[in-house]
Amino acid sequence: MTTAIADPASSARKRTGARRTAPRLKQSRAPYLFIAPFYVLYVLFMLVPVLVSLWLSLTEWVGLGTPRWVGLRNYRLLATDVSFHRALGNTGVFVMIAVFVVVPLALLIAQALNTRGLRVRDLWRTAYFVPIVVSPIIVALIFGLIFDRQFGLLNSVLRALFGTGGVDWLGDPDLAKVSIGLVMLWRWTGYLTVFFLAGLQAVPKELYEAAALDGAGRVRTFTTVTLPALKPVTAFVVVTSFIGAAQIFEEPYLLTGGGPAESTLSVTMFIYRAAFQRQQFGYAAAAAVVLFVLVFGLSQLFNRLLGIGRATS
Amino acid sequence: MYTPPPMPRRTLLRGALGLGTAAALAACGRDSTTARTSGDVDLALWTHDPGYEAFFRKGIPEADRLADFRYHLTVTRAGPADIVTKLLAQAVAGRGTPDMAGFEIGSFPRMLRGDISERLLHDFTPDIAAVPGLKDDLLPARTAPYRKDGRVYALDSDTPMVVYYYRDDLFTKYGLAKDTPTWEEFAELGARVNKDHNASLCVVSTNGSDTAQIVQSFQMLLYQRGGAFFDADQQLVLDSAEAEEVLGFLCEGLRSGFVIDISDYYGAAMQTALKQGRVIGLPMAIWYKSYGLVPNVPEQKGKWRVRAMPRFAEGGGTTAALGGTGFGVIKDKANTRAATDFLLNTWLTHEGQVRRFIETGYLPTRRSVFEDPQLRGLKDDFCGGQRLFGLYRDLLPDVPPQHTSPDQSILFDVLAGNLLRAYRGDVSPRQALRRTAEEFRDQAGR
Numbered sequence: 001m002t003t004a005i006a007d008p009a010s011s012a013r014k015r016t017g018a019r020r021t022a023p024r025l026k027q028s029r030a031p032y033l034f035i036a037p038f039y040v041l042y043v044l045f046m047l048v049p050v051l052v053s054l055w056l057s058l059t060e061w062v063g064l065g066t067p068r069w070v071g072l073r074n075y076r077l078l079a080t081d082v083s084f085h086r087a088l089g090n091t092g093v094f095v096m097i098a099v100f101v102v103v104p105l106a107l108l109i110a111q112a113l114n115t116r117g118l119r120v121r122d123l124w125r126t127a128y129f130v131p132i133v134v135s136p137i138i139v140a141l142i143f144g145l146i147f148d149r150q151f152g153l154l155n156s157v158l159r160a161l162f163g164t165g166g167v168d169w170l171g172d173p174d175l176a177k178v179s180i181g182l183v184m185l186w187r188w189t190g191y192l193t194v195f196f197l198a199g200l201q202a203v204p205k206e207l208y209e210a211a212a213l214d215g216a217g218r219v220r221t222f223t224t225v226t227l228p229a230l231k232p233v234t235a236f237v238v239v240t241s242f243i244g245a246a247q248i249f250e251e252p253y254l255l256t257g258g259g260p261a262e263s264t265l266s267v268t269m270f271i272y273r274a275a276f277q278r279q280q281f282g283y284a285a286a287a288a289v290v291l292f293v294l295v296f297g298l299s300q301l302f303n304r305l306l307g308i309g310r311a312t313s
Numbered sequence: 314m315y316t317p318p319p320m321p322r323r324t325l326l327r328g329a330l331g332l333g334t335a336a337a338l339a340a341c342g343r344d345s346t347t348a349r350t351s352g353d354v355d356l357a358l359w360t361h362d363p364g365y366e367a368f369f370r371k372g373i374p375e376a377d378r379l380a381d382f383r384y385h386l387t388v389t390r391a392g393p394a395d396i397v398t399k400l401l402a403q404a405v406a407g408r409g410t411p412d413m414a415g416f417e418i419g420s421f422p423r424m425l426r427g428d429i430s431e432r433l434l435h436d437f438t439p440d441i442a443a444v445p446g447l448k449d450d451l452l453p454a455r456t457a458p459y460r461k462d463g464r465v466y467a468l469d470s471d472t473p474m475v476v477y478y479y480r481d482d483l484f485t486k487y488g489l490a491k492d493t494p495t496w497e498e499f500a501e502l503g504a505r506v507n508k509d510h511n512a513s514l515c516v517v518s519t520n521g522s523d524t525a526q527i528v529q530s531f532q533m534l535l536y537q538r539g540g541a542f543f544d545a546d547q548q549l550v551l552d553s554a555e556a557e558e559v560l561g562f563l564c565e566g567l568r569s570g571f572v573i574d575i576s577d578y579y580g581a582a583m584q585t586a587l588k589q590g591r592v593i594g595l596p597m598a599i600w601y602k603s604y605g606l607v608p609n610v611p612e613q614k615g616k617w618r619v620r621a622m623p624r625f626a627e628g629g630g631t632t633a634a635l636g637g638t639g640f641g642v643i644k645d646k647a648n649t650r651a652a653t654d655f656l657l658n659t660w661l662t663h664e665g666q667v668r669r670f671i672e673t674g675y676l677p678t679r680r681s682v683f684e685d686p687q688l689r690g691l692k693d694d695f696c697g698g699q700r701l702f703g704l705y706r707d708l709l710p711d712v713p714p715q716h717t718s719p720d721q722s723i724l725f726d727v728l729a730g731n732l733l734r735a736y737r738g739d740v741s742p743r744q745a746l747r748r749t750a751e752e753f754r755d756q757a758g759r
Contacts, residue, residue: 062426062427063429064428065429140522144576145581150574150582150585150591151581151586171521171574171737255521257521257523258521259522259527259730260733261729261731273722276398278423279426279427279429
């Protein structure tokens, strides 16, 4: 039998080494532990749903039981689905309204609200911001009453002013889009105005003084000083408006239900309809993936075009 | 004797954490499925209608007397579509499903998709067979919407036949006959009334946000005329001569003013039209009195009357059916038996069906109950003291079955758009129906 004799010096070295490594490890782990909750939640609530959606888009599933693998069939069907094409077209129209009508109008209103000497400025700002606070259901109910063909407020006003009414605001396929656009305008303009106002208040006064010294008028000051100074804010507002409008749901869902004849059906409504009215979860997931790819790709394109995130010289 | 060393504090904590997690996971697991056969039962009921909640609560003593259970009811209220959505979500989660759920007829077809109903709902067929005479007494027209492959998955709350409501005072004032036999003659009267008094005798809904409403206006007259959306095999049968005739009739009515288009049967537009006397009559289901007329125009109490709809000259019946709610029981749960007994002992008994009509206004679904003298004697104050039950009993043989399909929502989406196109004159009735059939077949195949 052999007896191992421990070397006291070696043991002491090991102990000292252990004491040195443990705190270092703890120290190096600490930052990861602090940021870990975010990543755990990110994986659970972002990555997992995205990956499951991707997988689901390759299956046929009624919402219960086991999904059946169908490969790319859902995507092939989407490519020939007239309803989906209509939804894409309608969403494109809503995006155009958001980017080319709502955003410029918000900028003009912000400019007006930023004018020196404007009386009851805070009241105006509140008035423009209120629509975003109101519940979409209330908005839809009120606008439903306003747009009603037979007994609506808008037609009554038109009748009183011009002797003509009976415009089918929600029943005519083209006018229904316009009506949704008007509601978008009413609801989102004030919200975006707040961003522009914040941007305007950050423009150095010296720039305006210099422009005034150069003899620039209002329009020239606006185009040569205000607009360039607001570029980062504008870029942010345009991209967020684009993403918001591409996912529009509440306004058409509550006001027209996507009708008449799918003329206001948006892509998100198409997804909702497929999943929760038709029990076609795989098909809905495929449409969601297509929407994600389109929104992501176009957002990246906007980011590059508008130079978001790039250092300004 | 060996004595184990004391456990370190960290190990103890780890163990406790593990046990706690296991307990929490177990608690999140599936509901117990050991069937209860007697004793206290807390039934979870999901419904969209407070009237049903009141009915079932009042039925507890009777159910206690007739079964071996002592019932307690926990009711959750949600929108008709939400009930199906949440039920499926809970079923996927494996817990939290109700014991009983009320499926509004427009939402129930979602349960028919794939094998959802087989997986989730209790089949009432053997229960109905077990009660002597019940199978023959239950109206087939009202089991049809909830039937699949010969199995009955829900029991209807109503025989919602369609009748004609009219303003008795204005009909008298305008000199209108109250017993015009055919729709065609009635439409001529309607055109004259519209010209002379700016009033209409029929309504179609053009509510864009509610495709079911748009479809309902057409559906009532289509079923009365003898047409249908689907047959018993869930095949589309919409593209028919009857459908074309009915749609043409409505389109022509809109041109002449006999028919008025209203954006919402139940909301402000209809209320305004009723209050202004623009709508003085309309075909609608019997429940419309409680959900449309009474809340919108309570001041017109006593001025309304109900009669059978005029017939179509070319054929068809005297009534149709519109709406309904089927109560189903969730299968393979501890309370499945108790819930089934509760439903049979409250909903389906003769006394239960009588009480149902008196308290909620929903017509019996058992043929024999229509002979009950108590019901036949009831007067309706809103309709000027009319005894309506006799009329309903006379219409009963003409109530058509409503066969549904899992693709019903697809049909409603495409049909609503094409109906609006036809109403506006953009397409002919024939084209509208053809397009509907084509678009439906295209989308239903996905």
